[in-house]
Amino acid sequence: MASVTVANARKSYGHFEVLHGVDIDIQDGEFVILVGPSGCGKSTLLRMIAGLEEISGGRISIGSKIVNNVAPKERDIAMVFQSYALYPHLTVEANMGFSLRLAKAPKEETRRRVREAAQILGLESLLERYPRNLSGGQRQRVAMGRAIVRNPQVFLFDEPLSNLDAKLRVQMRSEIKQLHQRLKTTTIYVTHDQIEAMTMADRIVVMRDGSVEQIGSPLDLYDCPANLFVAGFIGSPGMNFIHGKVSSSGPLEFIARGGAKLPLPENLSVARGSEIIYGIRPEHLSIGAGSVAAKVILTEPTGAETQLTAKLGSDNVIVSVRDRLDVRPGDSLLLAPDLDKIHLFDARTEKRLHSN
Known part of the structure; x- marks a missing residue:
């Protein structure tokens, strides 16, 4: 060897x-x-x-x-x-x-x-x-x-x-x-x-x-x-990417294209108003416990879990859940991202901005 x-x-x-x-x-x-x-x-x-x-x-x-x-x-x-x-x-x-x-x-x-x-x-x-x-x-x-x-x-x-x-x-x-x-x-x-x-x-x-x-x-x-x-590239299904920017004033939060607001970590060192990409893996989005509104487009049951495709702002996201949900296309959901599991990227350089 x-x-x-x-x-x-x-x-x-x-x-x-x-x-x-x-x-x-x-x-x-x-x-x-x-x-x-x-x-x-x-x-x-x-x-x-x-x-x-x-x-x-x-x-x-x-x-x-x-x-x-x-x-x-x-x-x-x-x-x-x-x-x-x-x-x-x-x-x-x-x-x-x-x-x-x-x-x-x-x-x-x-x-x-x-x-x-x-x-x-x-x-x-x-x-x-x-x-x-x-x-x-x-x-x-x-x-x-x-x-x-x-x-x-x-x-x-x-x-x-x-x-x-x-x-x-x-x-x-x-x-x-x-x-x-x-x-x-x-x-x-x-x-x-x-x-x-x-x-x-x-x-x-x-x-x-x-x-x-x-x-x-x-x-x-x-x-x-x-x-x-x-x-x-790594992960199946792939990571969700939501395009938007950091709020210019008021509470520190992410504002997606289309107006949806998502939480940001308090220790994020990025200028207010900066354009960033908000990454979250499908298994790190919870249903029913948050305030981020999304509309179901597609449901794909695989047996062990169900993958939901939903519209969040101007972007589509995939949510992986293990519960058997009675959800149909057109239904509205409230999503909550796990703040400890988000990934933020500079929209221009595409490099990672925040490491948990």
């Missing part, structure tokens, strides 16, 4: 720069997820760590070794791709042991390591099958097994669950996390799915447009997003 350091890493295609000086320190044994929208540069960065893309500037180190100019096969990493990339004419056992045979490892050692990986992944009964006889989840396990037998310093995953259905994705998320807890191998995982990031990672790297927006534990990012982008 080894740490991974990315220092001021840049990537350009001609005059077009897609990564703008990325800095990430990944500790030995850590599970770090790179997350962000399509085109943010997360897969490019992963491929640079793997050696599949040349680095245009900066430094990438695995352990104490700078690997900028080191060939992929000499970096002691193993990569699991979105496509399973299995050889259709080889059995599961042959697919898993292919890299070892290519490296001319002794047959008995290859067989032992394949059997050990198969036991970890629950593939013992499938070793003689061919990929065409496997389900999507089984094929992904074989791809993971092929990486495990190499016993690398670092595992790299590039959106490995994208081709699976929703139920299988949940199952495989759990299996990959348990695998990491068992092997303790440094893991870097790329996904655009923030639910995967929240449930699996030790730390999350949120990227946008080739830059890092914030790095932190899942709950750090959820509870204290650095800016409007991170606040909106």
Whole structure:
């Protein structure tokens, strides 16, 4: 196992720069997820760590070794791709042991390591099958097994669950996390799915447009997003954003576009009349105990909870409630935000203004 350091890493295609000086320190044994929208540069960065893309500037180190100019096969990493990339004419056992045979490892050692990986992944009964006889989840396990037998310093995953259905994705998320807890191998995982990031990672790297927006534990990012982008990206359903300004006179309060008034913390250090964005997560809005009027637009029962979409001022907000409410579109509600859970952002810079 080894740490991974990315220092001021840049990537350009001609005059077009897609990564703008990325800095990430990944500790030995850590599970770090790179997350962000399509085109943010997360897969490019992963491929640079793997050696599949040349680095245009900066430094990438695995352990104490700078690997900028080191060939992929000499970096002691193993990569699991979105496509399973299995050889259709080889059995599961042959697919898993292919890299070892290519490296001319002794047959008995290859067989032992394949059997050990198969036991970890629950593939013992499938070793003689061919990929065409496997389900999507089984094929992904074989791809993971092929990486495990190499016993690398670092595992790299590039959106490995994208081709699976929703139920299988949940199952495989759990299996990959348990695998990491068992092997303790440094893991870097790329996904655009923030639910995967929240449930699996030790730390999350949120990227946008080739830059890092914030790095932190899942709950750090959820509870204290650095800016409007991170606040909106992390969490499902997403954070509510209400546009307006701080009251110019009288009691300190937030005045939304459309006239609705919401409470503000007394220790807010922002000029009166400033335009800000008021953020509140759906589960931090209570119904019936407040004075903020809203009109129901949509109700979406999910079983464990009900999500209500309501009009508040000029903005729509989502409210998550666990009670079974008899609420219909067109009904009026009184909402109360949890003052200890609000997030305030500068309307111009989109940076966080207040930290609870």
